Amino acid sequence: MRKFRSQRLEKLLGTQITADSLTWKHLLTLKDSKIREAADLDYKLMYGTQPSDRHKPGGDVAAMANTQGGLILIGADEDDDAQLTDLPGVLLSDREHTRLLSLIGDHVHPYAEFEVIPVPDPDREGMGCYVIAVHRSSRAPHGVLINEGYRWPRRLGHKTVNISEPELATRYRARFALARDQLSRSGEIEEITRNRCAVHPGSWVMVSLVPDLPGDMVVNWDTFTAFKRGFGSEDPVLLTNGWNSWERIAPGPRCLILDTGARLEYDERVEGQTAQLYADGAGVFAMHQPDLNARARLDGRGDDLPCRLGELSLMVAVLSGVRFLARYARDYAYAGGDALIRVKVGDPDPLRMELGTMGSGATVRLGQFVRHGASAERAAPLEELADDTPQLVATAAYLVGDIMRAFGHPDVLHITTDGRVAPGRWGEYAGSIRAWAERAGIETV
Numbered sequence: 001m002r003k004f005r006s007q008r009l010e011k012l013l014g015t016q017i018t019a020d021s022l023t024w025k026h027l028l029t030l031k032d033s034k035i036r037e038a039a040d041l042d043y044k045l046m047y048g049t050q051p052s053d054r055h056k057p058g059g060d061v062a063a064m065a066n067t068q069g070g071l072i073l074i075g076a077d078e079d080d081d082a083q084l085t086d087l088p089g090v091l092l093s094d095r096e097h098t099r100l101l102s103l104i105g106d107h108v109h110p111y112a113e114f115e116v117i118p119v120p121d122p123d124r125e126g127m128g129c130y131v132i133a134v135h136r137s138s139r140a141p142h143g144v145l146i147n148e149g150y151r152w153p154r155r156l157g158h159k160t161v162n163i164s165e166p167e168l169a170t171r172y173r174a175r176f177a178l179a180r181d182q183l184s185r186s187g188e189i190e191e192i193t194r195n196r197c198a199v200h201p202g203s204w205v206m207v208s209l210v211p212d213l214p215g216d217m218v219v220n221w222d223t224f225t226a227f228k229r230g231f232g233s234e235d236p237v238l239l240t241n242g243w244n245s246w247e248r249i250a251p252g253p254r255c256l257i258l259d260t261g262a263r264l265e266y267d268e269r270v271e272g273q274t275a276q277l278y279a280d281g282a283g284v285f286a287m288h289q290p291d292l293n294a295r296a297r298l299d300g301r302g303d304d305l306p307c308r309l310g311e312l313s314l315m316v317a318v319l320s321g322v323r324f325l326a327r328y329a330r331d332y333a334y335a336g337g338d339a340l341i342r343v344k345v346g347d348p349d350p351l352r353m354e355l356g357t358m359g360s361g362a363t364v365r366l367g368q369f370v371r372h373g374a375s376a377e378r379a380a381p382l383e384e385l386a387d388d389t390p391q392l393v394a395t396a397a398y399l400v401g402d403i404m405r406a407f408g409h410p411d412v413l414h415i416t417t418d419g420r421v422a423p424g425r426w427g428e429y430a431g432s433i434r435a436w437a438e439r440a441g442i443e444t445v
Contacts, residue, residue, distance in 0.1 A: 004018070006069065009070070027087060039070065058144045059107070060160065062112060065135070066142055066171075075089040089121055089128050111139070117131040141171045182212060189278065189284050190342070197286055199347060204288055207286075207317070208344075215335035237320045246258045255277055270286075309356065314400060323387075329386070336382060343400075389440070421442055
């Protein structure tokens with residue numbers, strides 16, 4: 001399950017909202033500050049056990065998911081002004097925890113992502129509060145089952161109201177329009193990055209990512225400095241041991257621009273690798289790939305040979321680009337939900353291309369050549385792409401497999417669509433990819 005993130009609520013509580021970090025001390029901070037309920041914060045004394053109460057936990061979760069996500073604090077008392085005044089708590093038990101999970105899961109459709117976090121009171125054994133963390137949802141609107149019918153609640157300030165018929169219709173239209181919006185956003189940011197890539201021997205692998213729940217990174221002096229010292233100082237490319245660290249990081253219009261191998265000319269074309277990371281969590285990562293036929297041309301063995309892209313280089317670029325963009329979107333822009341990922345292989349100017357692999361000390365062509373490059377796209381949960389996980393490997397395998405089929409080669413065998421790695425097919429990188437997989441807990445074949 002992805003981690004719940006909310007800059008506002010984390011600031012109020014003074015901690016991240018996870019089962020490992022949230023304590024009674026943090027809840028007391030809300031009480032001592034008399035924090036009011038809001039669209040993303042709801043206080044409940046307790047939920048009853050009568051049949052007429054069974055839908056209520058699901059109703060509150062659906063209301064949060066239909067708005068902006070947030071926290072429901074069970075075992076909390078409020079005054080007439082919706083300020084938190086006391087934490088009498090409730091009895092914490094495995095049975096009650098399971099009951100809440102079951103009631104919410106049974107009554108909310110489609111499924112909304114949430115987590116029930118027990119927070120014990122250290123001074124009262126067996127007592128404490130439950131914190132239900134409800135994620136922002138791209139599947140909204142969520143309905144709650146009441147008797148034989150559904151209601152669609154949402155938060156309006158600190159109150160919960162039902163969504164009207166016209167608003168419900170609008171929300172359904174917005175759900176189906178989301179995919180079109182993501183495609184449009186991908187094309188827009190890819191074009192900007194493509195125009196910054198230099199035309200020189202070789203080709204480019206470009207990865208773009210657009211989350212369906214946008215974030216909002218604030219770029220100022222403090223955040224920019226912290227970004228440069230942290231994320232910006234890391235090598236984004238797998239298996240290179242720090243060789244590809246960024247040479248230049250600069251702010252742009254609602255984005256951050258990272259370059260390696262930039263020509264310091266008026267057009268500022270980049271020859272190595274570049275990334276543009278936007279405030280809403282969208283981003284593009286582009287990495288130049290050498291032409292494996294370059295030596296043959298120098299040796300006079302064919303001036304008309306296509307540009308040859310190495311399959312291992314393609315896989316490293318896709319794995320690295322997806323992980324890099326997902327980490328930024330999750331950890332810096334606070335984006336969430338699923339993400340649309342696209343891969344494009346080509347050059348700013350059209351050129352003939354082919355895929356190559358190592359064989360008997362030389363590269364061997366795979367499949368056929370193409371004239372205008374190739375592309376692939378997939379959707380996957382953002383949270384699971386930001387770390388070294390089987391989901392990252394599986395997503396990359398689907399993307400690379402589609403690219404290879406565009407070149408007339410049936411599939412990729414170095415990584416699999418069930419999230420495994422085959423080190424024996426990685427040639428000189430076999431030891432490095434095996435070590436990476438072992439550290440990440442990824443199965444090898």
